[in-house]
Amino acid sequence: MVTLDINGAKKQLDIDPETPLLWALRDGLHLTGTKFGCGMAQCGACTVHVDGKPTRSCVTPVSAVAGQKITTIEGAKSKTAEAVRASWRKLDVVQCGYCQSGQIMAAVALLESNKKPTDADIDDAMTGNVCRCATYQRIRAAIHDAAQSL
């Protein structure tokens, strides 16, 4: 048994402790907002927060995060998260949408540590998150917009 603290609730899962957090969330708990894109921390579609830090859940074994606070897109309800979401909607950032949970989680983490990120800060924080639809221009604009509103 592995006990995980996910979106403020304790969840018990009967899984191999080496199972990546991504698959525990998805197949174990049906928290499907967190996506599988590459399986090797190359695309960021699986980004969640572990104790507030953006973390690639596809390469993070559940054993490594037991006892830590895990937040997924479904549980991202902070003021920053809501501001980011509102800016994403205002600017219609999404296209296929598959990477956007990860993009939003990365953007929220950025804004929680840096209230007024520059373009260079955004490049640093977001370059690990791939969007094959190439919505990058709007992601950048939405991060600036959210920073303004916070």
Add this chain to the structure above:
Amino acid sequence: MKLANENLGRRGFLAGSAAAGLVIGFNLLPGGARAAAAPAAAKTFAPNAFLRVAPDGTVTVLSKHLEMGQGSYTGIATIVAEELDADWSKVRVEAAPADAKLYANKLLGVQGTGGSSSIANSWDELRAAGATARAMLVQAAAASWNVPAGEIETSNGTLRHAASNRTAPYAQFVSAAAALPVPAGVKPKDPKTYNLIGKSAPRLDSNAKTDGTAQFTLDVYLPGMVTAVVARAPKFGATVKSIDAAATKKVKGVLDVVQIPSGVAVVGKDFWAAKQGRDALNVTWDFAGAETRGTDAIVAEYKKLAEQPGTVAAKKGDAAQALGQAAKRVNATYVFPYLAHAPMEPLDVVVKLTPAGCEIWAGDQFQTVDQSNAARVAGLKPEQVTIHTLYAGGSFGRRANPGSDYIVEAVALAKAMKQKVPVKIVWTREDDVRGGLYRPLFVHKLEAGIDAQGNVTAWTNRLVGQSILSGTPFESFGVKDGIDSTSVEGSNDMPYAVPNLLVDVHNTKTGVPVLWWRSVGHTHTAFAVETFLDDVAKAAGKDPFELRRSLLSDPKQARLKRVLELVAEKAEWSKPLEAGRGRGIAVAESFHSYVAQVAEVTAKPDGSFKVDRVVVAVDCGVAVNPDVIKAQMEGGVGFGLGALLHGEITLKDGEVQQSNFHDYVPLRMNEMPKVEVHIVPSLEAPTGVGEPGVPPIGPAVANAIFAATGKRVRDLPLTPEKLKAAQA
């Protein structure tokens, strides 16, 4: 693909059942009969196959087209809502079921999404659907209020009779309208009265795609469902010789190991078990029928072929003679690599097979074809195959393929497992990158002749590469006299007025499966034509913009010329740039839309460069949703730029050398240029925007680098290493 070609398009892809889908449900509904026979009809107004109005006034638009990011749901709903005068906040979209009789793509002849045709083929159909529904609601109100229908106005989901000062929401007349006969010949609105079209209504999928609730195929969990990953051949065409599954079967959670035509499926209780099981699997492959060449050998063969005449795809005047008489000749050879689509959501599908039928959940791009292929494998009739079309996490063409590879594989597995439980197949990124169905590798050889006055007198373009359509059930759709339109589009109909033209093609054969990839033939032809034209401009001592403008002299090219002029104006084409920076221009008509782009690049002596800014001008007819059009241009620029800078699938001894995003490199945030988009106002029928943003970006950037450095890289991708070598 040029889908709207009238003869081609209306003929349809498939003989037999699919052809019946050409005439669309809206007009097929029995005249005067009530449209919806479902029990819910008493409460819901469903006058045709494309929309329903619920008793609470909620409007549900049924989209026959996949939403894979291109904004089709929003665009389709905009057309319906405009004609219906619906309240946008009450509009929803649902995926239509697979039913070619009701939902065939009028330009493809089957139900499917591709060729940037969603809005183009829906335009008349959905305006009629919306306008008819509105007329029935008006009729119902007129009867109730006892006033002439012509005196009733509608807006924002509300009916109003000014003279008697009565208003009512649509909800009030849903039941009454549902009881009326469906009128014929209702005229759509005058464009001058549009409230939604041209006004950028917000995307209908933004909310669900920002809170994690949007449902993709990967998110489907059915009771009892198992998950499989498949070990597929490491070389295309190899087959299973023997399987050692001893270690796999010891992996906790592995349920079964099943040989299927595409390889060996490891079935697990969940993805991780199946993946661990596959990692432990030992398959011995038979390479007897496999492609074992490397891409180096394939390119060498293609380059040899490029020296010999091919099948003529376009001929005007006498190009050989004109070249012989030319004062100056320019020539160049280009190599375009195989490219994988690599959508963010790797391929996946859920299949539930029972003796009575087959249910499929997928980001399905090719419903009629998938239905037919699934039925064949399952031993069912196509109408026994139900498809639940979900959001696709990108596709770029991959999820529409004639063999329905990712779907039939799962049906075969479900069948082999004796239909016990629903099965989900998940492709890993490695499976996706190595799975084939690539943009074909092409070699182009071009030559031009210039006379003493600097006029372009001759143009030849020889293409060497695999045909996408030959050998598929769609051959008759796009292959004529040995010419696959998807190979030569953009080359054989290149827009410039050159008196002597010869375009010919060699259709090659390799064991590497190929497929359309966002903008299809234009992915290579636009690059060859548009960069070569800049070489010609240089040789002729002309400005690239001015040369294009003078060669777009045919009145048929007026729209292309207009976007060329607009982009030059918006990008301040003639304004000088500082040393080390360059501006490049390119245009392309694709899928009946016209796009011109100017790229600004900063290049350094070490070969590195950065694309700083891209200005886009687009003419796609009526701009149904300008913001979605802008998004597609931005995305097309980014997608095409990623391919230009990094995109390359190579084979060594038949094995694909790339596997994931570290070596099949996508464009990332730090490489995305500033993109500004200008839309030409137009009353022409709308055309597509999903693909047309892609073709010009590669040549625009390459031309900008040429302007900055005087150097060319003609073997893509255009990497700093190659540029540095060219500069040495």
